[in-house]
Amino acid sequence: EAQVTQNPRYLIxxxxxKLTVTCSQNMNHEYMSWYRQDPGLGxxxxxxxxxxxxxxxxxVPEGYKVSRKExxxxxxxxxxxxxxxxxxxxxxSSLDPQGxxxxxxxxxxxxxxxx
Amino acid sequence: KQEVTQIPAALSVPEGENLxxxxxxxxxxxxxxxxxxxxxxxxxxxxxLIQSSQREQTSGRLNASLDKSSGRSTLYIAAxxxxxxxxxxxxxxxxxxLIFGKGTTLSVSS
Numbered sequence: 001e002a003q004v005t006q007n008p009r010y011l012i013x014x015x016x017x018k019l020t021v022t023c024s025q026n027m028n029h030e031y032m033s034w035y036r037q038d039p040g041l042g043x044x045x046x047x048x049x050x051x052x053x054x055x056x057x058x059x060v061p062e063g064y065k066v067s068r069k070e071x072x073x074x075x076x077x078x079x080x081x082x083x084x085x086x087x088x089x090x091x092x093s094s095l096d097p098q099g100x101x102x103x104x105x106x107x108x109x110x111x112x113x114x115x
Numbered sequence: 116k117q118e119v120t121q122i123p124a125a126l127s128v129p130e131g132e133n134l135x136x137x138x139x140x141x142x143x144x145x146x147x148x149x150x151x152x153x154x155x156x157x158x159x160x161x162x163x164l165i166q167s168s169q170r171e172q173t174s175g176r177l178n179a180s181l182d183k184s185s186g187r188s189t190l191y192i193a194a195x196x197x198x199x200x201x202x203x204x205x206x207x208x209x210x211x212x213l214i215f216g217k218g219t220t221l222s223v224s225s
Contacts, residue, residue, distance in 0.1 A: 004158075033212065043204075045212040058212055090159060092213075100208030101146050108158035 002027045006091050006107035013081055013114055021076045021110050023091030029105075030097040032074040033058070034066065036087040037109075043090070049074055050097040081114040088112075117142045117209040121216035128195055129224055136190040136219045138205035143183045145207045150179050150190050153202045153218065162203075163190070195223045 004025045013019055025032065033048040035058075045058030049068040063085055065077040074093075078085060089110045096102040118141045128134050138148070150162040163179040165172045165188070172179050178191040188205055202220045206213040 006158075031211075035213075040217075042217045043206075043213075043215040048211055050211070056211070092159075098208075098211055100211065100213075103161055103164045104149060104206075104213060105161060106151070106159035109156075111156075 002105065004091055004093050004105050004107040006089075006110050008110060009108060010111045011113070013112070015082055015114055016080050019078050019081060019112075021078075021089060021091075021112070023074045023076065023107060024072050025074075025091075025093040025105070026072065027093060027095070027105065028071065029093035029095050030071075031095070032068065032091065032093045034064070034074070034076045035090045035092065036060065037090065038087050046076070046089075081112075083114050086112060086114050117145075117207060117214045119205060119207060119214050119216040121203075121205060121219050123219060124217065125220045125222070127222045127224065130196060132195050132223075134192050134195055134221070136192070136203050136221070138188040138190070138216055140186045140188075140207050140214075142209075143186050145183065147208065148179075148181055148188050149206050149213070150177075150188075151204045151206065153204060159204065192221075195221075197223045197225045199223050 007022045034046040035043045037043045047066040049055045091107040094104045120139045147166045149164045151159045163172045165181040176193040181188045202218040204218045206215045
């Protein structure tokens with residue numbers, strides 16, 4: 001089954017404790033991306049990647065890091081989480097390296113709470 | 116800068132009713148438009164993708180239309196069911212990201 005898998009689904013952590021949210025896709029997609037969803041603000045892009053070792057900032061990259069060492073994986077790293085990073089996070093992938101010409105597939109989301 | 120608007124923000128209908136969800140966008144130069152469904156505690160599920168060269172796309176009881184010139188898309192749901200209750204989001208490409216509307220939350224009562 002074609003899918004984007006995120007882990008963990010739920011996470012409560014304390015301010016400053018480094019964490020990683022994993023994302024994996026099994027569709028051999030070139031493009032992967034991270035979004036956060038907040039009430040009243042909708043979905044906003046954090047980072048994206050057009051291919052292995054090619055990553056770039058989205059609209060809200062501050063406080064986040066990513067890496068793309070393998071085509072299927074695109075982890076999101078919070079080096080020093082703060083309460084304003086409490087949010088619902090989504091990983092997405094699509095075949096088109098630009099991320100705009102083909103259907104986008106999303107993971108099930110990670111609910112992160114930073115206290 | 117591309118902006119996407121969805122009206123209404125919430126909609127309640129009785130089971131069996133046909134309904135239309137609206138999506139508008141400010142920049143008509145789009146590659147495609149995608150409709151998603153979001154259930155509480157679950158991810159975003161792609162419902163339909165309409166390419167810019169298409170005017171309609173159908174999947175089961177769902178029909179999405181696209182009018183690029185007017186910057187509008189509609190999602191028509193026929194014979195609504197309680198299981199259709201969810202938030203529906205539309206999105207268009209903007210640079211290398213998808214630009215989402217804030218969604219319409221649909222509640223179908225039995």
